[in-house]
Amino acid sequence: MSVSEDLDNRFREAAAAAGLIDAAFDLADTPIGTLLVATTDRGLCQISFDPDRGLDELSEAAGRRVLRVPRRIDAARRELDEYFEGRRTAFDLPLDVSRVPEFQRVVLHELALVPYGEVTTYGALAARVGKPRAARAVGGAMHHNPIPIVLPCHRVIGASGSLTGYGGGLDRKRALLKLEGALLF
Amino acid sequence: MMGVVTVPPFERFYDEHRGIVFGVLAKRLGRQRAEDAFQETFFRALRAYPKLRDASNLRAWVLTIAENVAIDEHRRTRPQGELPEQESWDSLPPVAEIEHLVSELPPTERAAVVLRYGYDLDYDRIGAVLGSSGDAARQAASSGVRRLRRKELP
Numbered sequence: 001m002s003v004s005e006d007l008d009n010r011f012r013e014a015a016a017a018a019g020l021i022d023a024a025f026d027l028a029d030t031p032i033g034t035l036l037v038a039t040t041d042r043g044l045c046q047i048s049f050d051p052d053r054g055l056d057e058l059s060e061a062a063g064r065r066v067l068r069v070p071r072r073i074d075a076a077r078r079e080l081d082e083y084f085e086g087r088r089t090a091f092d093l094p095l096d097v098s099r100v101p102e103f104q105r106v107v108l109h110e111l112a113l114v115p116y117g118e119v120t121t122y123g124a125l126a127a128r129v130g131k132p133r134a135a136r137a138v139g140g141a142m143h144h145n146p147i148p149i150v151l152p153c154h155r156v157i158g159a160s161g162s163l164t165g166y167g168g169g170l171d172r173k174r175a176l177l178k179l180e181g182a183l184l185f
Numbered sequence: 186m187m188g189v190v191t192v193p194p195f196e197r198f199y200d201e202h203r204g205i206v207f208g209v210l211a212k213r214l215g216r217q218r219a220e221d222a223f224q225e226t227f228f229r230a231l232r233a234y235p236k237l238r239d240a241s242n243l244r245a246w247v248l249t250i251a252e253n254v255a256i257d258e259h260r261r262t263r264p265q266g267e268l269p270e271q272e273s274w275d276s277l278p279p280v281a282e283i284e285h286l287v288s289e290l291p292p293t294e295r296a297a298v299v300l301r302y303g304y305d306l307d308y309d310r311i312g313a314v315l316g317s318s319g320d321a322a323r324q325a326a327s328s329g330v331r332r333l334r335r336k337e338l339p
Contacts, residue, residue, distance in 0.1 A: 001204055001205075001207050001208035001211055002204055002207075003203045003204060003207045003223070007207075007220055007223060007224075008203070010224070011223065011224050011227055014224060014228075015227070015228065015231060018228070020228060020231040020232065021195070021231065025196075055194050055196060055197070056194065058194065059193070059194035059195075063235065064192055064193075064194055064195055064234055064235065064237075065195045065231055065234050065235065066194045066195055066196055067195055067196050067199065068196055
């Protein structure tokens with residue numbers, strides 16, 4: 001028997017309000033594809049380019065009690081919409097990176113300071129966290145960045161100027177840099 | 186022996202079972218009361234979910250929870266000893282027919298009897314749900330049935 005949309009929504013909202021879930025998520029449509037966007041009570045904790053795999057990753061990182069509760073990501077959805085419409089250059093969302101290992105967290109902190117429309121290199125970012133020889137480890141931290149776009153790992157490129165790599169694929173990295181005016185073609 | 190199956194994200198479990206849970210509750214309690222029982226069933230599932238170690242029979246697991254919620258709901262709303270209206274008996278599913286018998290049994294025996302005779306699960310599956318073996322489930326069910334017979338035929 002099918003469950004009415006109203007009952008379904010009431011259960012989702014009530015479960016979140018009762019503090020019975022580890023994380024809430026929803027899908028968000030953007031010009032670079034459908035994203036899974038997830039939040040804990042502390043803040044935005046994950047954005048995934050592959051929603052199906054993202055759900056498994058969320059369950060492993062935050063806890064298995066993950067539930068789609070659209071209203072819980074309204075603020076993130078609104079800021080992402082504004083960003084993709086070119087009306088927002090910085091995000092004002094609380095973030096939850098509490099489950100990210102220490103070194104990666106330090107790198108992500110520094111990454112958050114790279115301004116809209118600019119790019120930096122893995123080596124430069126390594127130098128800024130006081131580990132100038134750790135460009136490769138910084139690359140690893142970018143690869144495991146749980147909140148791409150908001151934590152702008154797309155603004156980090158190779159020393160030669162090549163785009164190098166991106167968790168969401170190089171096409172998406174190129175699209176984001178073009179949107180920000182950091183790439184002309 | 187079945188291998189351990191990884192417990193899925195709650196969303197997938199909920200998405201897969203909400204229909205059958207609501208169907209069972211609606212038959213037992215009527216659509217209106219089933220709505221509250223539906224929420225209570227998945228609340229209990231959420232509370233227990235972090236402790237789940239094996240997902241090989243989530244369907245039986247959540248139906249057991251729903252069954253317990255339905256029994257609690259009946260107890261709450263029906264005065265002690267009152268029987269359901271005679272005309273409603275024909276339309277009741279098998280689980281409802283045995284519910285007034287099993288509600289006094291100890292929890293393990295009650296679950297074993299309901300899953301065996303109400304949902305027609307085999308003993309291996311019941312054992313998996315109860316966290317024991319098929320043999321233990323068989324013993325719990327037959328002990329429950331013996332207890333019911335003693336009560337019915339003093």
